[in-house]
Amino acid sequence: MHERKAAWPLIALAVGLAAASAAPIAAPARASAHQEPCVAGATRLAAPPLPPRVQHALVADGVGHLYVFGGSSRLRDRVGYVIDGPALSDFWRYDVPEGRWLPLSTADGPPPLVEPHLARDRAGFVYEFGGWNDGSVGYSGRLYRYDPARDRWTALDPPGPRPVGRVDYGFAWEPLTDQLYLFAGGTDDGHGGERLLNDFWRYDPASNRWTDLTVSSGAGAIAPREIYNVSADGEGHLYLFAGSATVDGVGWAAIQDLWRFDIRTGRWQNLTDATNTRSVPPRHYYGQAVDGEGAFYVVGGVQAGTMQAMGDAWRFDPLRERWEEVTTLFEPILALIPYNLAYDPGSDTLFTVGGMQPDGAASNDVYRVRLCAAGPRPGMGPAAVARQVGGDAWQGLVPRAWR
Numbered sequence: 001m002h003e004r005k006a007a008w009p010l011i012a013l014a015v016g017l018a019a020a021s022a023a024p025i026a027a028p029a030r031a032s033a034h035q036e037p038c039v040a041g042a043t044r045l046a047a048p049p050l051p052p053r054v055q056h057a058l059v060a061d062g063v064g065h066l067y068v069f070g071g072s073s074r075l076r077d078r079v080g081y082v083i084d085g086p087a088l089s090d091f092w093r094y095d096v097p098e099g100r101w102l103p104l105s106t107a108d109g110p111p112p113l114v115e116p117h118l119a120r121d122r123a124g125f126v127y128e129f130g131g132w133n134d135g136s137v138g139y140s141g142r143l144y145r146y147d148p149a150r151d152r153w154t155a156l157d158p159p160g161p162r163p164v165g166r167v168d169y170g171f172a173w174e175p176l177t178d179q180l181y182l183f184a185g186g187t188d189d190g191h192g193g194e195r196l197l198n199d200f201w202r203y204d205p206a207s208n209r210w211t212d213l214t215v216s217s218g219a220g221a222i223a224p225r226e227i228y229n230v231s232a233d234g235e236g237h238l239y240l241f242a243g244s245a246t247v248d249g250v251g252w253a254a255i256q257d258l259w260r261f262d263i264r265t266g267r268w269q270n271l272t273d274a275t276n277t278r279s280v281p282p283r284h285y286y287g288q289a290v291d292g293e294g295a296f297y298v299v300g301g302v303q304a305g306t307m308q309a310m311g312d313a314w315r316f317d318p319l320r321e322r323w324e325e326v327t328t329l330f331e332p333i334l335a336l337i338p339y340n341l342a343y344d345p346g347s348d349t350l351f352t353v354g355g356m357q358p359d360g361a362a363s364n365d366v367y368r369v370r371l372c373a374a375g376p377r378p379g380m381g382p383a384a385v386a387r388q389v390g391g392d393a394w395q396g397l398v399p400r401a402w403r
Helices: 008-020 327-333 382-389
Strands: 041-044 057-060 065-076 082-095 100-103 117-120 126-129 143-147 152-156 170-174 179-188 194-204 209-212 237-241 244-247 250-254 258-262 267-270 287-290 296-299 313-317 322-325 342-344 349-356 362-370
Touching (some): 041 327, 057 342, 065 117, 065 126, 117 170, 170 237, 179 237, 237 287, 287 342, 313 327
Antiparallel strands (some): 041 362, 057 065, 117 126, 143 152, 170 179, 237 258, 244 250, 258 267, 287 296, 296 313, 342 349, 349 362
């Protein structure tokens, strides 16, 4: 079972760091005599300037910004039919406190890509790996880094072994180690088809090197699959839920399982049978994220072998190791197929951007889902408490913006 131990000196340090910061992240909204009570639930925000898209990348940087890159524009033709548009290469930042979108440079950055993924590191750099387009790129295996301070991309060329290009994979930053992790997806099988993967890689920004963890982590026990992400909880774990795989090489079926990777042990653990994961319907193209309490959310998606929206949402409580349905919290979103979900700790809010509408066309809707945490839960670890008071402020994990 997943046990958490409170570390109150570290918690006090985290609180002190947040208070002393020149530009701290605000704590989750709480009611006061001069403040309206927080109302949990989803709200559609004003229409953004970015074009509609599906199969795109979305990440939160932990200091009040969301980044959106690429994807596919599914458009209606003159007759009204929905058709696949070209892959996109535009790049945007959303300022959460100000509610403002800003187009960013794409010079020297990734090419137009469908199903790209973004992750950030402790220094605030944003990384893109993978994706696909039908030109000369095919399955992209390039790694790119964006510097927000300079508004500039750099194509990285890590020495040594590196993962193959892919689509439908997990790519996430783990804050305790300040490393990026990559898992699964689909790649070229060399015969015009797609081969599913279950390889597991770690990228170290400091050394600019990839390390293959597939064997040492036990990832080989996880069925190869397409997924849409993995999520770090800030306390040394990555979560993997569901996805889809071929059945005897013909057709697709959604997988119904839950795995957790422990940074300290370096091993994957199958939580499916020890939890009530079988009560959560399997799916693909869902949004997933972890909130400031370490709870893992799975929102929407499509049913196996169809593009029909699931219309539900679930939250995994790591303390009780149980799932609970939270559909009502996300109700306005669930007609969409979201593809992505990102958590902003300063506002204690989940965001979705874009997605597929019921008729198959792309959307540019932006939804904010307020969680209204009342403060740290009993039994929360220090990293989760630090996130609620303003970021990764323990064991030296101080965002660059605080220095």
